[in-house]
Amino acid sequence: MINAIKSLWEGHWTVFKHLFRKAVTLEYPEKKREPNEAFRGELTVNGCIGCGVCKRVCPSGAIEYQKDDEGKVRSYSFDLKKCIFCGNCAYYCPKGAIKMTKNYELATEDKNSLCLNYKGGADD
Numbered sequence: 001m002i003n004a005i006k007s008l009w010e011g012h013w014t015v016f017k018h019l020f021r022k023a024v025t026l027e028y029p030e031k032k033r034e035p036n037e038a039f040r041g042e043l044t045v046n047g048c049i050g051c052g053v054c055k056r057v058c059p060s061g062a063i064e065y066q067k068d069d070e071g072k073v074r075s076y077s078f079d080l081k082k083c084i085f086c087g088n089c090a091y092y093c094p095k096g097a098i099k100m101t102k103n104y105e106l107a108t109e110d111k112n113s114l115c116l117n118y119k120g121g122a123d124d
Helices: 002-019 053-056 087-093
Strands: 043-045 064-069 075-078 098-100 113-117
Touching: 002 043, 043 075, 043 113, 053 087, 087 098
Parallel strands: none
Antiparallel strands: 043 098, 064 075, 075 113
16 A cells, blocks of 8 residues: 555656656647758759769669760659668769758658659759
């Protein structure tokens, strides 16, 4: 009986101690945390010259591109289903054409929407 009262008192005391503290969690999705500068989220491309460095350094094989007869990039795609968001493509891109955004909300019911397709090349 004494152990039960002691346990009840300890439980109430713990709740009372934390009652006036600041909340640790956020009310997601109403309140969103801003990722830090080193965060690697969704990819964007602007000004690709088709050198192929990104494709060579991608460990998961998530990058594909097509060139026309003149050697210019006709289209390229990033398959975010395969991407491990390592950032190698953005880091090694000689023109800085690939950027990692802070967008982390990539959950979807349509898997095809995770394939980012771009047209054109350096004149984007």
